[in-house]
Amino acid sequence: MTDQSAAVASEAAVVSEEALHKAQEFIEEEEGAANRLTGWLAALLSVLAVGVSIYHLYAAYGIVPAQVLRPMHVALVLLLTFLLFPVARRFRHRVMWWDFVAAALAIASIAYMIQGGDDFMDRNTTPGGWDILFGVALIALVMEAMRRTNGWIMPAVTGAFILYALFGAYLPEPWTHKGYEVGRLVGHLYMTLEGIFGVAVDVSSSLIILFTIFGAFLQYSGAGKFYIDFSFSAMGGKSTGAGRTVVLASFLLGGPSGSGVATTVTLGSVAWPMLAKVGYERNAGGGLLSAAGLGAIISPPVLGAAAFLIAEFLKISYLDVLLMAVIPTMLFYFALFLMVEIDARKYGMHEAVFEKVDTVWHLTRRYWFHFLSLISIVAFMMWGFSPVLSVFWATVVSAVTSLLRPETSLIPYDVFRGRGPILRQLWGSGLVKALENGTIGVLNVAATCAGAGIIVGVVTLTGLGLKFSSIVIDLAGGSLLLTAVYTSLVVWIVGLAVPVTASYIICAVIAAPALIKLGVPDFAAHMFIFYYAVLSEVSPPTALSPFAAAAITGGDPYKTTLQCWKYTVPAFLVPFMFVLDPSGLGLLLMGSTKALATANWWMIAEVTFTAAVGVAALAAGFQGWAFKKTTSVERVMFIVAGFALVYPSVVSDVLGFGLVIAALALQLFRTRTVPAA
Known part of the structure; x- marks a missing residue:
């Protein structure tokens, strides 16, 4: 990209009020x-x-x-x-x-x-x-x-399940069941703790709302602004600095926002002018912003609402869920960082000087306690507190540490000094706003959880989960690979229509049993479904994150969605590694702190390295760029190598590593220099 075109893009990148309003609609x-x-x-x-x-x-x-x-x-x-x-x-x-x-x-x-x-x-x-x-x-x-x-869409899906419960006797095999009268169905859904008031509402009432309150406390204490400022200052003004800033800030913002779309909009409103300044095209910039926003749903220590449900469904500690998410999250951000590095070469990006808010050291010295708020959740869990008490005390820590500086204090300093009307100041304080928005922020998720409870109740009452798993296994001919592929497609299709939380709940009860029947550990099956449920954030027609990013950048929503897929697909093939072979469980750190104590660390390191090389190969293949622009042969070699390394077997690993080495050798020894695009 020339300096002139970069200047034009930079001028066009000013985020207008109309663009922000449109993004807010998403x-x-x-x-x-x-x-x-x-x-x-x-x-x-x-x-x-x-x-x-x-x-x-x-x-x-x-x-x-x-x-x-x-x-x-x-x-x-x-x-x-x-x-x-x-x-x-x-x-x-x-x-x-x-x-x-x-x-x-x-x-x-x-x-x-x-x-x-x-x-x-x-x-x-x-x-x-x-x-x-x-x-x-x-x-x-x-x-x-x-x-x-x-x-x-969600009420329509729920209504379909209710009709299935009422009129199942009239359906053909293998979907048929004896059918239930209205009274029996209402009794199960309303008068027990297995329907509306089941696992999903249990998690919503005890964990999800506490995390939304915690996120609101971080937001109103200025943690979100600090994380963006810190990322801007840390990444500098190099050609890759803009992309790196987006990736780092998205990881840090996951806690305060708790939403992929909200993270995308928050980050995009300040980062898009910077991305355009270094040379990002509108659709590519929007794709990176939405892919980074997606990371908010899968990044410890908060993750998305569905992660709390994993712990409840499997009756395991939430700390174990965080542990399982560590390496897949690292691989996701590794893929994004690789894409950013390739972007700088592919688009011929130039260095740009960004106005630093402050030095990293000065920011950290003044606002270090915002990091403490995030770390405290894990610290309390490792100390032996339950997840509920851990987030409760982390919220207390956030409130108390906010008092360290007047500009971050949730309670105005004048209240402590006895100046002015105390009650009026308290009512307009960040503390009250955080408490208010903590509740408002959970309403859509809580309503979804209550509706999902209806679906789960129907599935358990009618035995639909076992029927569906048998159908999938029969269709796959007993093949674990095909069953995993079909399951991922089912989760993806369901995710097109409903939010991440509902998508996970529905598929956890109807699709996970198929994988578990074929010998996949239950925690690996549920994590597999969780990661593919997350794809609903970037899959049309519910691709809200890319659509919101396109509203900010002025790009085409569907082209932006395809760009987002390009950034995220390498990491989303990784879940196949931990369901197709026992060695892949190393990516989930064996599923629990107890199992990790006796784990084979060499196996964990080996499978992580293999996955990282596979992700890098797929990144190069999908971008069409490694050290330089790839030829058609090199691009095919990288993509085949990536898929081979994702499939856990000695033969496929040898093939994958061999193709990566060969493709890189062709790049290094190719004498013809390809100019930047």
């Missing part, structure tokens, strides 16, 4: 388009949201029985959802009478359940008339809450 598409209210109603909803956060923080430290906490969580989520999210866009920014009716009915359904006590749950196989009435009402309200926060 966040709303993922998280719901909430009302912006004023007056006494806004104050009331703020009080309710703050109260919900305080209640869940209390539940984390105190003892609240599951049969109370889960229904209360659903009731509070539905109450706020119906008051904050309109029934249609034309009713936005106001609360209508039917919203109050829906909110009241949600509270009544849960109150009826809780006051019934043990007798209520004991009669789940023979529910009475009022039981069925309130149960049907709650199921309908959950589906409406999903529609308001996530769109029509």
Whole structure:
């Protein structure tokens, strides 16, 4: 790219208010388009949201029985959802009478359940008339809450599962089952802890909401801004510095945002002008931004909401889930860093001088405590605290350490000095805003978890999971490779229609049993499904992260999505390594801290090195560039080598390493110099 074209791109890269507004629409598409209210109603909803956060923080430290906490969580989520999210866009920014009716009915359904006590749950196989009435009402309200926060697709999928439960007797083999009456279905979904109030809501009420509160505390204490400033200062002004800044900042921002789309928009609004300045084309820049945003969902110590569900489904420690994510996350960012290095050569990028906010040392010296907030979660878990208590105390650490500097303090210093109206200052403080937004941020995920509970309840009631796994295995002819391919396709297709959390929950109960039946350890099967569920963030038509990035860069949404795939595909082939061969379990550090204590470290190092070379080969193949532009033969050699190294066997590894060495040798000894594109 010439200096003149770079200057044009730089001028065009100024992020306009219109672009940011359009990008914000994609966040709303993922998280719901909430009302912006004023007056006494806004104050009331703020009080309710703050109260919900305080209640869940209390539940984390105190003892609240599951049969109370889960229904209360659903009731509070539905109450706020119906008051904050309109029934249609034309009713936005106001609360209508039917919203109050829906909110009241949600509270009544849960109150009826809780006051019934043990007798209520004991009669789940023979529910009475009022039981069925309130149960049907709650199921309908959950589906409406999903529609308001996530769109029509998730309620439609949930409705299809309900119809399957009711009319399964009329379906052909092998899908048929005896069919269930409305009363029996309502009893299972509403009157037990296996339907709406099952595993998904358990995790939402005990972990996910605490992590959204924790993320809000980091955001309002200025941690997000610090991570971006730190990344800008650390990466310098080299031609690869812009891309490296995006990659590093995305890793650090995963905790405060907790969302791939939100990370993409937050990062893109400040980083796109910098990317354009060094020579990134609009679609390529958007692809890098969305790929980096995707890393927020898979990066420890927070990961995405689905990661908490893995721990609950498998009955393992969340620390074990973090452990399993370490090497795959390193490989994901290794692929991104390689792509950035190749971009600098491929596009002929030039050095650019960026205005540094401050030196790395000065920033770290002043705001070091923001790193402490992230590290503290893992530290508390290693200290022996449960995940719930770990995030609770990490939130406390974030709040306390924010007081170290006046510009980061969640409570204004004037409150401690006794200056001005204390209550008014507290109400407008970062602490109250963090508590309020911690609750609002969980509403769309919590509604999805409640709806996913309906799906899980239908699957367990009808035995659909075992049926589906048998069908997949028969279709694959008993081949583990084909079963893994079919499973990844199923997860990917489901992910096209529903968010990451719902995609993981659905496929964990219908697709994971197929892999487990063929000898794949349960933790490897669930991690495989988790990583492919994450692809829904970058897969049309729900490719919200690339679409949001395209809105910021002014690129084409679908071309940006393809660019994002180019950046992410190498790392997403890695999950095949830990399901196709026992040696691949080394990438998951053997699945637990206990197994790691007796693990073969040489095997772990070997499989990690093989995966890294495979990722590098795929990066070179998909980019069409290594030391220099590849020929068609070299490009094919790199791609075949990458796929061969992903398949764990001695023959494929020898073939893969041989092709990589041969392709690199051809590059080194090729005398013809290829000019930069």
